[in-house]
Amino acid sequence: MSVLAAEGISLVLGGKRVLESVDAVFSGGRVTALLGSNGAGKSSLLACLAGLHAPEAGRATLGGAEVRAMPAPARARRIGFLPQAADVHWNIDVATLVALGRLPWRGRWGETAADRAAAEAALAATGMTAFARRGVEHLSGGERARALLARVLAGEPEWLLADEPLASLDPAHQLEVGAQLRAVAAGGSGVVLVVHDLNLAARLADDVVLLRDGRVVAAGAAEDVLTAALVGATYGLTVETGVTATGQRYIVPVGRPG
């Protein structure tokens, strides 16, 4: 499994510096959460890793090769990107939506048996097979999130980069989609998530990268990084941490220091 890395990435967007010399290494087969307050640069870093922004300095690499230098179709086959906006502009059915995930693989003569098999597997993995013929306008928020995840999974990417995939979901669906993301990592793909919910990050992530003002505060295994001191420093908050009766770590912000 190749390694996805940010090597000294600095990024300016709309005249504002959003990332400053960011170094981070992401491992395949693991779930990494990008955490930080609003405007810390999480989504920008994710988009850089997907090759969607041209950094002012530094580069994103996949297996040592610069992501932005890769031919677009090859990059799209290896890196699946799930944007924050859950846009689906036409009322296509779920099967058609998921089949769009195969576009980077599609040859000149249209859909192949492999394309259909991958789309069906993605529908099954997200529990959306029964919804295949339903129009996206008639899906609930949770079903829509799963259908969009299935779209990315249909591309069988080595890397799944998802920008707040759990943000609009209720707790039950957060756990469900979270479990699906963990299953993707268990299958060998690398998963990088932008997350706002600290407790979800603690539950889902193997590794965590903490960002503040476009810089990396800390990066490493979740249990080493999600400490009261580091999380508090990242958000400028006083934070309490603990472990539930079932062994689940929790993080509770309690207020501003002082």
Next chain:
Amino acid sequence: MTRATTLLALGVLIAAILSVAAGKVWVPLDAWTAADPRSIIIVELRLPRTILALAVGAALGMSGAAMQGYLRNPLADPGLFGVSSGAAFGAVCSLYFGYAAQTWLLPGFALFGAAATMAALALIAGRSGSLILFTLAGMILTSITGSLTALALSLAPTPFAASEIMTWLMGALTDRSWNEVVVSVPLIVLGMAVLARTARSLDALTLGEQAARSMGVDPHRLQLAVIVGVALTVGASVAAAGVIGFVGLIVPHLVRPFAGHRPSATLLPAALGGALLLTVADSLVRLAPTVSELRLGIAMSMLGGPFFLYLLISMRRRLA
């Protein structure tokens, strides 16, 4: 090819045959041979007119479907780019200066108008690939070329030129010859080929611009392909037939329920549907018992306006 597309193709074929036969003089199939004196009506008048109706209808239908897919807006129309009003202004210039007597000059001016508007659009929208900038630039160019056309009309050197401009602006396929076919059809075919190549990118755009880029779509190349494709199809259509509105708006809507909502799935059916609609409409205006022939452009607007209203009313509940 889906069943709906096959049926549409069959409809186009039947409409084309009837369109060649129908008119003030009905020419039955057995009179189409060279031996019959009526065959001259077929060869010199009806055939070029039918071919133009098919080509212009297909061009407007397909460019409408491509525009709606690209802008992800069901109310988008090829006219939005300013290409058709640019082409119209070019043609009006040739009428204003009295150049239109030469066969090639009017379509030539119209194509130049379309190309100039397209170049201006590409320059203003730049390399940003931004949809909002692009749409606003198109609307502004439409308004500028529209007011220039009005200026040319108001300053027309002779009443004859003014009336010629007015008549031409209404859009029609009356008295078209093989010259218009030779000028316009190859450009329309080329434009449609360019638009057909955007199919996959238009599908990816269903998921938004960022997702499409992550799926390997180059927004600048796509924008350029859409501009060039629409400029060729719409520019060549206006050069041949004047301004015929609403086909690009109506037809994609009519075919979408049968073809599926995926943008690429509507391109071919919209082309066939446009060809069918315009061929039937042109045959009907020819057959209508009016003193002078009803202008095709007016007939389409009479149909299109109420359709637009119906569309808005049916969408009102969702928009409110």
